[in-house]
Amino acid sequence: MTRPLAPAGTRGQDWWRGAVIYQVYPRSFMDSNADGVGDLPGVLARLDYIAELGVDAIWLSPFFTSPMKDFGYDVADYRGVDPLFGSLDDFDRLLEAAHARGLKIVIDQVLSHTSDQHAWFQESRVDRDNPRADWYVWAEARDDGMPPNNWLSVFGGSAWQWDSRRRQYYLHNFLASQPDLNFHHPEVQDAILGEVRFWLERGVDGFRLDAINFCTHDAQLRDNPPAETVLEASIGVRPDNPYGFQRHRFDKSRPENLAFLERLRALLDEYPGTTSVGEVGDDNALDVMADYTRGGKRLHMCYSFDLLTERGDADFLHHTLATMEAKLGDGWPCWAIGNHDVVRVASRWRATSEVELRLYMAFLLTQRGSVCLYQGEELGLTEAELRFEELVDPYGIAFWPNFKGRDGCRTPHPWQAKGHNGGFSSVAPWLPLPESHLARAVDRQHGDPDSLLSAYRDFLAFRRAHPALVKGEVRYHPLRDDVLCLERKHPASRPSERLLIALNFSSAPRTLAAPGDAAALADAPASVTGEWRHGRLTLPAHGIAIASCAEEATWDV
Structure with a gap:
């Protein structure tokens, strides 16, 4: 095809x-x-x-x-x-x-x-000499019959399953019915x-x-x-x-x-x-x-x-x-x-x-x-x-x-x-x-x-409408009062775009310093509830704030 x-x-x-x-x-x-x-x-x-x-x-x-x-x-x-x-x-x-x-x-x-029902595994487990004998992870038992090492399965217990046909263990990191390929x-x-x-x-x-x-x-x-x-x-x-x-x-x-x-x-x-x-x-x-x-x-x-x-x-x-x-x-x-x-x-x-x-x-x-x-x-x-x-x-x-x-x-x-x-x-x-x-x-x-x-x-x-959010760079600012602050910037976009983002993980309102020219975006969805005014950002409990800002402005949170 x-x-x-x-x-x-x-x-x-x-x-x-x-x-x-x-x-x-x-x-x-x-x-x-x-x-x-x-x-x-x-x-x-x-x-x-x-x-x-x-x-x-x-x-x-x-x-x-x-x-x-x-x-x-x-x-x-x-x-x-x-x-x-x-x-x-x-x-x-x-x-x-x-x-x-x-x-x-x-x-x-x-x-x-x-799966252990895959044709590859069905052939591999027949004996030790078939064309796919080594396509899975087979290993000899230890002298006392125990598995070859201490590896464990994500689903609990040993990661090794005994197979009586080959008289060997095979590796499975998940279920015993999910043998690992080699x-x-x-x-x-x-x-x-x-x-x-x-x-x-x-x-x-x-x-x-x-x-x-x-x-x-x-x-x-x-x-x-x-x-x-x-x-x-x-x-x-x-x-x-x-x-x-x-x-x-x-x-x-x-x-x-x-x-x-x-x-x-x-x-x-x-x-x-x-x-x-x-x-x-x-x-x-x-x-x-x-x-x-x-x-x-x-x-x-x-x-x-x-x-x-x-x-x-x-x-x-x-x-x-x-x-x-x-x-x-x-x-x-x-x-x-x-x-x-x-x-x-x-x-x-x-x-x-x-x-x-x-x-x-x-x-x-x-x-x-x-x-x-x-x-x-x-x-x-x-x-x-x-x-x-x-x-x-x-x-x-x-x-x-x-x-x-x-x-x-x-x-x-x-x-x-x-x-x-x-x-x-x-x-x-x-x-x-x-x-x-x-x-x-x-x-x-x-x-x-x-x-x-x-x-x-x-x-x-x-x-989707903002290149800075899709492919832009990121910078994380220090955490303050359970508010996660970051900025996204996409200098190559036309016009270049720098966005300030604040996410309030607190159940109480928060107020932070903000650049004086930080401006809320006209197309911001209703879920963006923070207010940027006169160099201050006010966030309601669990609030979201996103603003545009000049590239040269500093954001001291």
């Missing part, structure tokens, strides 16, 4: 810089065939909703052929669409329709591991790049790369050292998960991975206008992100779990952002405060009012970098509270009751406040739709200019 020409109306080959990417979890977005599970035709049916939101691209979580032990992140065929989600023709129709609306399509790729083998790299090329030829605009720092492992299989303190924030696990007891020095984020990423980037460069965003979960995530994105030879951008934690206070956010900016150099970040793996931000950051949700929105959309916006954030959805018998996530089932898994952020998208199952499906959905979500359904918010959905639409349009 010949790759189609880029759609008209796009923003050039570097469209991804400053892009807002809307994450669709297909099984929870819209059910088109009354089986209780969302699908690709369902996404197509609701494509105008995404386009009207004002985002630049859609990230589709996995829809590939899979036994669904990890809900699609266990791929059995990289080139096939699972019948649960539709067909390859359905994908092509969705891609064409998205492009016609000026939307890019970014698909999830799980490169570090496959990226030290050149044929494996070639094969994986072939799977990526298949989708590039089909016309996709980019890839979200799941757990991309897991692709290579230490060839000597050395033990990981213990962590000085239990790790949680940067690797996306809870403190009761033993995975956080180790410093993951040898099982992931290996320097050998850089060579593979350079091969991957070279492939993407053959298809101008395509992009990559890598997910990095590591105790040194910011360093890894810098290594993966600096210099333009590896990934286009990365995001980590650093903003996907329980902490959403100004001090933590300021430290994380400033540290990231200092490390990245010419690298490009992609920010996310929610996704399909973590508690929804409205609950995780304990928002008690609509104004706080608008503050989180402004925080996310004013940083230097690109943005991943998870479906339902624009509606202000909270984490769904599910009973144990309603859980389907193996991660949550394994760690119940201290951890309820990822099901609470994956419940169906509420389209209608009244009617059958929130308009998601005409039959009982694969996860229950909470009654509390119906009050925030799309039809309740769509026509309301004061709704959170309208606030997102307005702010996204505002962001």
Whole structure:
């Protein structure tokens, strides 16, 4: 298949810089065939909703052929669409329709591991002499029969599974049914790049790369050292998960991975206008992100779990952002405060009012970098509270009751406040739709200019109109009284633009000094509530302020 020409109306080959990417979890977005599970035709049916939101691209979580032990992140065929989600023709129709609306399509790729049902693994496990015998990470047992080292799975327990046919252990960083590929083998790299090329030829605009720092492992299989303190924030696990007891020095984020990423980037460069965003979960995530994105030879951008934690206070956010900016150099970040793996931000950051949700929105959309916006954030959805018998996530089932898994952020998208199952499906959905979500359904918010959905639409349009917010430089000022202060500047824009931004994370009003010529923007959306007058900035509780200012003016906050 010949790759189609880029759609008209796009923003050039570097469209991804400053892009807002809307994450669709297909099984929870819209059910088109009354089986209780969302699908690709369902996404197509609701494509105008995404386009009207004002985002630049859609990230589709996995829809590939899979036994669904990890809900699609266990791929059995990289080139096939699972019948649960539709067909390859359905994908092509969705891609064409998205492009016609000026939307890019970014698909999830799980490169570090496959399902144990993948044909490659089925052949690899037969014996030690077949052509794919070394395509996965196999190792001998220790003399006492124990696994070859102390590596742990993210989902709990040893990262090694015994296989009686080969009489060896194989590595799995996640479920035992998700064996890790051996990226030290050149044929494996070639094969994986072939799977990526298949989708590039089909016309996709980019890839979200799941757990991309897991692709290579230490060839000597050395033990990981213990962590000085239990790790949680940067690797996306809870403190009761033993995975956080180790410093993951040898099982992931290996320097050998850089060579593979350079091969991957070279492939993407053959298809101008395509992009990559890598997910990095590591105790040194910011360093890894810098290594993966600096210099333009590896990934286009990365995001980590650093903003996907329980902490959403100004001090933590300021430290994380400033540290990231200092490390990245010419690298490009992609920010996310929610996704399909973590508690929804409205609950995780304990928002008690609509104004706080608008503050989180402004925080996310004013940083230097690109943005991943998870479906339902624009509606202000909270984490769904599910009973144990309603859980389907193996991660949550394994760690119940201290951890309820990822099901609470994956419940169906509420389209209608009244009617059958929130308009998601005409039959009982694969996860229950909470009654509390119906009050925030799309039809309740769509026509309301004061709704959170309208606030997102307005702010996204505002962001797109200001080059400083999309591709500009950033400078962070010292934190003051829980107010996060930054400036965005784009000298190359005509006219050149310098914006001052203040985000009040306090539940009390704040007043700060401001340049005398700081002026509120005429096109600022209603969610921007701060007032700039006579060298002073007044912010209401959880208020947002944005002003234009002369480049030579100082801002002493």
